[in-house]
Amino acid sequence: xxxxxxxxxxxxxxxxxxxxxxxxxxYFELGGMSTAxxxxxxxxxxxxxxxxxxxxxxxxxxxxxxxxxxxxxxAYSEDEIDALEEEATP
Amino acid sequence: MVTRGDDRLGQLEVTISFGEDEVVVGVNGxxxxxxxxxxxxxxxxALERGSPAVVDLTATRFMGVAGLRVLEIGAEQLAxxxxxxxxRSPSVLVSRMLDITGLVxxxxxxxxxxxxxxxxxxxxGLNGHxxxxxxxxxDDDVVDGALGLLVALARxxxxxxxxxxxxxxxxxxxxxxxxxxxxxxxxxALQYANAEGPCVDAAIExxxxxxxxxxxxxxxxxxxxxxxxxGINAILxxxxxxxxxxxxxxxxxxxxxxxxxxxxxxxxxxxxTETSRLLGHAGVGVTDxxxxxxxxxxxxxxRSIAQAQGVLMERKxxxxxxxxxxxxxxxxxxxxxxxxxxxxxxxxxxxxPSSVVHEQKEGPWLAS
Numbered sequence: 001x002x003x004x005x006x007x008x009x010x011x012x013x014x015x016x017x018x019x020x021x022x023x024x025x026x027y028f029e030l031g032g033m034s035t036a037x038x039x040x041x042x043x044x045x046x047x048x049x050x051x052x053x054x055x056x057x058x059x060x061x062x063x064x065x066x067x068x069x070x071x072x073x074x075a076y077s078e079d080e081i082d083a084l085e086e087e088a089t090p
Numbered sequence: 091m092v093t094r095g096d097d098r099l100g101q102l103e104v105t106i107s108f109g110e111d112e113v114v115v116g117v118n119g120x121x122x123x124x125x126x127x128x129x130x131x132x133x134x135x136a137l138e139r140g141s142p143a144v145v146d147l148t149a150t151r152f153m154g155v156a157g158l159r160v161l162e163i164g165a166e167q168l169a170x171x172x173x174x175x176x177x178r179s180p181s182v183l184v185s186r187m188l189d190i191t192g193l194v195x196x197x198x199x200x201x202x203x204x205x206x207x208x209x210x211x212x213x214x215g216l217n218g219h220x221x222x223x224x225x226x227x228x229d230d231d232v233v234d235g236a237l238g239l240l241v242a243l244a245r246x247x248x249x250x251x252x253x254x255x256x257x258x259x260x261x262x263x264x265x266x267x268x269x270x271x272x273x274x275x276x277x278x279a280l281q282y283a284n285a286e287g288p289c290v291d292a293a294i295e296x297x298x299x300x301x302x303x304x305x306x307x308x309x310x311x312x313x314x315x316x317x318x319x320x321g322i323n324a325i326l327x328x329x330x331x332x333x334x335x336x337x338x339x340x341x342x343x344x345x346x347x348x349x350x351x352x353x354x355x356x357x358x359x360x361x362x363t364e365t366s367r368l369l370g371h372a373g374v375g376v377t378d379x380x381x382x383x384x385x386x387x388x389x390x391x392x393r394s395i396a397q398a399q400g401v402l403m404e405r406k407x408x409x410x411x412x413x414x415x416x417x418x419x420x421x422x423x424x425x426x427x428x429x430x431x432x433x434x435x436x437x438x439x440x441x442x443p444s445s446v447v448h449e450q451k452e453g454p455w456l457a458s
Contacts, residue, residue, distance in 0.1 A: 029388035030428060031395050031414065033125070052411055059418050059428060066425050076418075 009057060010043040012074050016064040026060040051077040101125075104132040106404060112142045114178075118149040121157030127393045128410060129157060131400030133164040138404075143168065144200075148179040155239040158187060165196045174198045190246040191239050237268035237365070244342065244361045245270045250324070250349025251342045253277070256365055257289050258330070258338035264293055267338075273320065274343060280316050287313040288327035289341045296336030300355070301325040303347035323347040326355065328362040340365050391429045398432035 013023050024032075024039050034042070034053060041047035042057060049057065055076050062072040102125035105116040113136040121129050136143045145161065147153065165175040176198040180188065185202040188194045241254040248254070253274035258267045266278040281287030287310050288299035301307050304323050307314045317325070324344040329336045340362050344350065350358070395417065402413035417435075421428040 025384060025388055029391045031392055052414065055415075055418060059421065062422070063427055066427075071425070072422050076422075 009061070009074070012061050012065075013043060016061055016068070018061075018064055023057075023060060026064065027057055030056050030060055030063075032056045032060070102128055104128050104410065106132050106136055106400075108141070112144050112176075113137075114144045114146050116146045116149065117153075120152040120154075121150065121160070122152065122154040126154070126156035126160045127396035128399070130160045130163070130393070131396040131398075132403070133160060134397060135400040135404040137164060137167055142173070142176065144176040144178050146178040147181065147184060150181070150184070153180075153184045153187070155237075155243070158191060158193060158239050161197070162191075162193055165193070169196055176200055187239075187243065191242050240361065240365060241268045241270050244340070244358070248342055248357045248361070249351060249354045250344040250346050251354075252322075252345050253343040254361075255289075255341045255343075256330070256338060257282075257293055257341060259293060264290060264338070274341075277317060277320065277322060277343060278341065281310075281313050284310070284312040284316075286310045287317075288325045289339045292327035292329045292339035292341075293336055296329045296331060298326070298328045300327075300350065302350070305347065321345050324349045326350050326358055328358055330362065330366050332366065391432075394436045395429060395432040398435035401435050401438070 013020070016023075018026070020040055020043070023043075027034075027039060032039070032053065034049070038047055039057065042049045042054070058074040058076050061074045062070075065071070065073055102117070102119035102121060105118065107114045107116070115129070115132050115136050117129060119125070133143070133145065143164070145164075161175065161177065168175050174197060177184075177188065177200070179201045180199060182202070185194075185199065188197065188199065237256055241256060244254040245251045253270045255269035255274045255278050256267050257264050257278055259265075260267075264278075264282050266275050269275045269278065278289055281289045284290075288301050291309075292299045299309075301309075301314075302324055304314050304318050304325070322343050322345060324347055326342045326344075327339045330338040330340060340358070342350070342358055395414075398417060399410050399413040402408065402416055403410060406413070406416075408416075417428050417431055420426070420431050424431075
């Protein structure tokens with residue numbers, strides 16, 4: 001479940017052209033409370049972020065995509081909840 | 091559903107309740123450098139109201155030096171208007187910290203915790219709390235204020251300590267970023283000028299230098315007589331390390347030879363850990379000036395977001411998470427960066443919190 005939520009986050013980071021350190025800085029700037037190591041663990045799906053924490057990461061990525069001319073391609077937790085619940089059902 | 095991680099530190103929920111004759115800021119959880127801005131935002135919103143302000147610490151599990159600094163800033167703002175901030179139900183440890191740092195002189199303290207306060211300053215007792223503090227390197231007021239409180243705490247708790255300082259390498263030179271008093275700053279400066287002394291060696295070599303008794307000391311021929319002339323007889327300098335590189339030192343000075351027992355040295359190690367965490371976090375070095383500037387900017391943005399959250403919480407009667415979600419959704423809908431929106435909201439209050447922080451640069455524990 002957490003894997004699905006986090007899946008694609010690290011790909012999005014690469015697409016956004018951000019290093020792990022740069023993403024952490026943006027995440028921290030937006031009020032994120034996890035360490036750089038924890039953030040990496042979120043990106044790789046090794047640690048499950050809270051919904052709020054996930055949304056800060058998603059927003060940090062999305063602001064970068066907006067800078068690059070995109071429009072919030074990374075889904076937020078509220079967008080994902082339905083999909084996740086479907087996937088959680090066997 | 092997404093579930094809440096349970097291994098994270100620094101969880102904090104701040105509530106504001108506006109009563110008829112007082113505004114109460116409830117602090118539920120842990121106040122460290124990561125969460126101190128949230129408390130600051132709530133306190134700023136509470137002080138706006140003009141009613142007597144109370145910070146209720148009944149449900150506070152941990153109060154780090156950054157949190158104390160926020161209380162200090164709030165108290166000083168109120169003091170400027172001839173009023174005092176009330177702290178309700180602090181734990182024994184927090185009471186002791188308020189006492190040691192002198193904050194008790196500018197605060198009203200109600201319902202302080204019962205119990206043996208001496209025990210709360212033992213190495214074990216403090217360590218259990220202090221080791222939770224993790225923080226961000228930056229030339230930031232909160233960091234500087236936190237360092238100032240930290241050296242004050244170190245002086246008060248390490249046996250034999252008459253003065254404490256923190257030296258950091260900035261732009262290739264060592265400089266004192268915090269010290270308990272002017273005489274200690276001068277002792278640091280003498281070592282920088284002579285390019286020798288325990289503080290210099292610890293910061294360069296990355297290991298601890300303990301000058302047990304200066305009258306038997308021959309490692310620093312220029313500095314030692316100058317220190318003795320100023321009444322100093324023992325020095326314990328421990329390296330501060332970021333990314334496995336020495337970046338500075340925590341220096342404890344005593345007028346008494348052989349002042350530092352094994353237990354004092356352990357206590358010093360604890361403060362070193364605390365200081366290293368304050369200065370270096372998340373695998374980033376603190377000597378890179380560009381990075382330091384970037385972090386300073388990030389901290390300012392972060393603070394302004396926390397302030398905007400505080401404003402929205404008060405205006406709309408919602409919690410911090412809902413306030414953040416509002417900001418985030420606005421940013422998503424308009425493509426305006428969240429930080430800009432937050433700055434607009436934070437700037438719409440009468441007193442800009444960033445100016446509040448800058449006014450307080452010269453705290454009583456910052457002898458710079």
